[in-house]
Amino acid sequence: MRTYLDHNATSPIRPEAREAMLAALELQGNASSVHEEGRKARALIETARDEVARALGTIAPAIVFTGGGSESCNQALRCVSVDRLVVSAIEHPCVLEAAKVSGLPVDVLPVDENGVVDVSALGNLLGNGDGRALVSVMLANNETGAIQPVRDVVAVAGEHDALVHCDAVQAFGKLPVNFGLLGVDLLSVSAHKLGGPQGVGALVIRDGLPVSPLVAGGGQELRRRAGTENIAGIAGFAAAVRAAGKTESDFKGLQAKLESALASGPGEVVVFSTGVDRLSNTVCFALTGLEADTALMAFDLDGIAVSSGSACSSGKVQASHVLKAMGASEATTKSAIRVSLGWSSTVEDVNRFSDSWQKIAGRHVARAAAA
Incomplete structure (x- = not known):
């Protein structure tokens, strides 16, 4: 599924x-x-x-x-x-x-x-x-x-x-x-x-x-x-x-649940634009050192479709010009992942993402500690 x-x-x-x-x-x-x-x-x-x-x-x-x-x-x-x-x-x-x-x-x-x-x-x-x-x-x-x-x-x-x-x-x-x-x-x-x-x-x-x-x-x-x-x-x-x-609903509840999972998971995750009004369906975050292309492939293997903050038309992952303009470091921009909810999204979707993130981030943190 x-x-x-x-x-x-x-x-x-x-x-x-x-x-x-x-x-x-x-x-x-x-x-x-x-x-x-x-x-x-x-x-x-x-x-x-x-x-x-x-x-x-x-x-x-x-x-x-x-x-x-x-x-x-x-x-x-x-x-x-x-x-x-x-x-x-x-x-x-x-x-x-x-x-x-x-x-x-x-x-x-x-x-x-x-x-x-x-x-x-x-x-x-x-x-x-x-x-x-x-x-x-x-x-x-x-x-x-x-x-x-x-x-x-x-x-x-x-x-x-x-x-x-x-x-x-x-x-x-x-x-x-x-x-x-x-x-x-x-x-x-x-x-x-x-x-x-x-x-x-x-x-x-x-x-x-x-x-x-x-x-x-x-x-x-x-x-x-x-x-x-x-x-x-x-x-x-x-x-x-x-x-x-x-039928368009307010996604703030799902957004908050997702961000709570990121905050309580392995490593120090940065969530972008939390200091201003945002679309309630969007969460853009980074775990510095875990490059987006690696994370996206791991999510895909787990059956979860998310994207880099900057997936270009060729399908390659590039450093985000948006995050660069906000002053983010090169390493952080290369780690940016975007989760975006929509009309078909459910609590179960967020739960599956959270479980997958725990595994992906956990592996990254463990490797970094052993290096």
């Missing part, structure tokens, strides 16, 4: 999303066609758009369906007319890499030891540059779970006529995410982090803000993203949003 505790990487698809996708696959039409089959496909997309918009506290025309969170973030950073970018040091690689290839000057906003952005430094960065800036700050960090002061960022940005993009991919489905209340200009979300299908997401665009298409070739999505829409994916996205709104 496998224990899946890597929901921040991708959450298993919810039954409601699967059912909606199977029903959508029965539709035969292209949503851009005017015949009955096309109209049925279009109706499904627009119903889904309404549902996602309502969940995000915005209007349906603000929603652009995309191929996922990375595409949404790329469009936000590369397709808005600004003169420079400011990105936080803990952003997801899709934001950091999009900034690099944008051709614009890029400033990096530092974070404190808990992984929270330095809002006062933002004012200095915006005040010292030329031209209009776009600031990109995530709502909740994918590695540590640290929640960012986005509304404070918006307030400072407003003083300098700067735009704000927020990557809410990790937060949506775990926190209330309201586009209007956050006050940002652009917001990215993804389906598969909350139990929807992989390969579909959305970019939310403030009314009146011009955004060029990242994908050219057609007039879909109000000419903001070309290409025939992923009808089944969009249907599954909306169904997952509905299900998350009904």
Whole structure:
């Protein structure tokens, strides 16, 4: 029996999303066609758009369906007319890499030891540059779970006529995410982090803000993203949003149980970002000297799926840029492990993880003492 505790990487698809996708696959039409089959496909997309918009506290025309969170973030950073970018040091690689290839000057906003952005430094960065800036700050960090002061960022940005993009991919489905209340200009979300299908997401665009298409070739999505829409994916996205709104629980009890097991186990474990508000489903920790790749293989052999704090797209384990930005040592960053809970997680899952950790950490501590 496998224990899946890597929901921040991708959450298993919810039954409601699967059912909606199977029903959508029965539709035969292209949503851009005017015949009955096309109209049925279009109706499904627009119903889904309404549902996602309502969940995000915005209007349906603000929603652009995309191929996922990375595409949404790329469009936000590369397709808005600004003169420079400011990105936080803990952003997801899709934001950091999009900034690099944008051709614009890029400033990096530092974070404190808990992984929270330095809002006062933002004012200095915006005040010292030329031209209009776009600031990109995530709502909740994918590695540590640290929640960012986005509304404070918006307030400072407003003083300098700067735009704000927020990557809410990790937060949506775990926190209330309201586009209007956050006050940002652009917001990215993804389906598969909350139990929807992989390969579909959305970019939310403030009314009146011009955004060029990242994908050219057609007039879909109000000419903001070309290409025939992923009808089944969009249907599954909306169904997952509905299900998350009904069933998403507060994981604080499981988080506390897990962290208690770490504290009482072998060795001195560091849990990151405990001094600030975090996502209640996320625990990022390290036992210095026990490298993450070794621990991950041991967990996998025990039937438990967790991840490094920084598993890259190739599947290799690299030192976390997030933890480095927080001031963690090289040795600690290489030991970081992330446990992330989700809609299917249970007390039994946490118990199995805790039992496995006792064995893995115990072996490491014993070897270190004998060396």
